[in-house]
Amino acid sequence: MSEDIATEEDGTTPSKQDTVTQPARPRSSRDLLRSGFGRNLGLVVALVLLCVVGVATAGDTFATGANVLTILRLAAVIGVVSVGMTFVITGGGIDLSVGAMVALASVWATTLATQQLAADYHWVFMVTTALVVGAACGLVNGLLVAYGKIVPFVATLAMLASARGLAEIISDRKTQIITVNSFTDFFGGSLIGVPVLIWIFLLVAAAGWVLLNRTTFGRRTFAVGGNAEAARLAGIKVQRHTVALYVLAGLCCGIAAVMLMARTTTGSSTHGQLYELDAIAAVVIGGTLLSGGRGTIGGTVFGVLIFTTLNNVFTLNNLSISAQSVAKGAIIVIAVLLQQRLARRSTGS
């Protein structure tokens, strides 16, 4: 019956209709600032500034192709975790257990039994194990939050503790060395001159962007995070969607575990220490609102790159890790202050 009203109007005012059927394209500078590119502009500037500093202080080592690949390789693992984190935070939650899930997935995928299976048949078994373990942890998180009504902070804090504990039990706190050469060969290798790890990061980021911005799943994520009650009354299955978001984050941790296993050729209960903080920091400076309802994958990727580049610049200049931490903290504060300014401006009227 909505058609009735619509067609009736169409018949009488064809000229008006034309203006609507053409989707509005942002043209003015203000619209541009609001578009995805514009919102990331500040991050691009920050990254460029960092690079300028890098070139100025350690030009001969910083501006080499090898160093760029190093930065990207280091960014890849935490980047994949951050993409998953972006979904959870945009959906109004938070996941503190990502680091622990990475550790558990890496340990489980490198037990003697799993490695034997992989050696006998294919390394796919190790990858599958990591992904399943990550997704299963995420499922538990999601069920606790959505149906157990435990606040995300607490539910995932519990997972943080128990997943890492379980990883310690399974590995007996020993580092498990990967002996399956086919696994390390594949994930340690390169494709068209670019390491496989970087390809995975790019793939996950691209898939994440599409999922968040071009699918019903993404739209519902914004709705659930922006106003869960309105989403429920609009007929969205809010609880089921919440579970899916945590599973997605867990899955990303599984992928990250595989990448970390390849980079270090080990599985260990100490993998992924403090990843939750790095990932949340990257997501937040990328422009995703901690309160939910607004999130950008592009921003998250830039956030990760900024932190990794920062580390790199400091390392090349032989500055201490402690100094890095101070700089990191400062960047987070500045980014969030800027973000609040922008948010106030957009809702000021």
Place this chain on the structure above:
Amino acid sequence: MTGLLNMTGIVKEFPGVRALDGVDLDVRAGEVHCLLGQNGAGKSTLIRVLTGAHQPDAGMIRINDEPVQLNSPTAAIQRGIAAIYQELDLVPELTVAENIFLGHEPSRYGFSRTHEANTKARAILQGLGHAEIPVHRTVGSLPAAGQQVVSMARALSREARLIVMDEPSAVLDPEEVSNLFRVIRSLTDSGVAVVYISHRLEEIREIGDRVTVLKDGATVATGLDARRTPTKELIQLMTGRSIEYVFPPRNEVPDTAPVVLEVVDLSRPGEFAGIGFGVRAGEILGLAGLVGSGRSEVLETVYGARRAATGFVRVNGAVLRPGRVQDAVKAGVGLAPEERKSQALLLDEAVFKNITVSTLGRFASSGFLNNRAEREAAGKLALALDVRPPGVDHPVRNLSGGNQQKVVLARWLLRDCRVLLLDEPTRGVDVGARSEIYALIRELASNGVAIVLVSSEVPEVLGLSDRVVVLREGRAVHTGPAQEIDEHQVLDLVMEGSA
């Protein structure tokens, strides 16, 4: 009466908008000064300037002939200005007494004196005629009307000389409103000035002394006599055209029209019991009753947002599982909830995303959204419903109340709803846009939608509905054609026994 507050030439600009463009307002001690204007006329911004929340870009504020700068809410409070906002600014987790004295808690050596606070709070509430509100209950557990009283008590605890009330009656039922007016009169008798904002002209007639009318961020008339200025003149000033509430003509609903929605013996302990009615295709059924009579609860239970304890709901003959919103939505039921902002809208999202949120599947193939198709479908509806400003890419936050309501209606239109549940569809909608919403609702009915309407404004229920169910304390006390009952009879029915 002497001049207490004098504002001249107030200008306030936001990026892209000149919200206030030369507002003059003068308020005398001991008067009720009414502020009239459509949504977006600048009332809220003016209040925010007055309470120190916004700084004006130009203009002068004088209090008792002394120029002042209100550069923070604290500064305004110190000058004796307090405000009761439309969206109450209470802390739900704190007790009534703690809320009343928030920011100036009775204390000694830094230790709070709970007993003293409770005693004082009790005294203030008694003065307001609400001694029954327990001062140590948490505010979140009070009904809306109770929270309003607490908010007012807070203003009084500051010993304010000027109290701004932004639509205080919006959440109150008639009895509460007369109580509110009694409080206002006792305040003005003691020399306090009240700036009163309301969409209801009849209230302004009853309580107001003088009226200032705002339009498009500027004062168009000031110092009008609240009792004698003709309604037509006020509306003309506000809108630039003269209109009053116009209810569209009813259309005959044939007895052969199918009963689309059947509600049978629905109950929820403590809320309502034994509610039953049927709505035919093309019919508008009105639910009238006081706040707390169970009107909204019935509606939300029909929709499945609350789980019925007994009874059931049938749509086109199929029983809906209780407590399942998705079942209701699938069966073609839509709800425009009472709290538009918190229950229906994604305020920061674009208009088209708000319209398509319940029909996303239709615009997707294997999960991928077709943005263009979404914009087109939403654009057609926005055009048909005359959503202003035109276009579907603005965030909904920037729309006025009436246009936000249209967006919610458009959402369910897009779904081809067979049953539409409307809870306070004109709450916060300005006078000009109301008739539009009324016409729209009637047009939906003409197209065969079964509509259930809840409103706290009795004339609205009677003027718009075909049949009326009157609720009192969770029970239906009258069911019959809307034309055979008048406002006084309805009020008698709902108040009987409670007075």
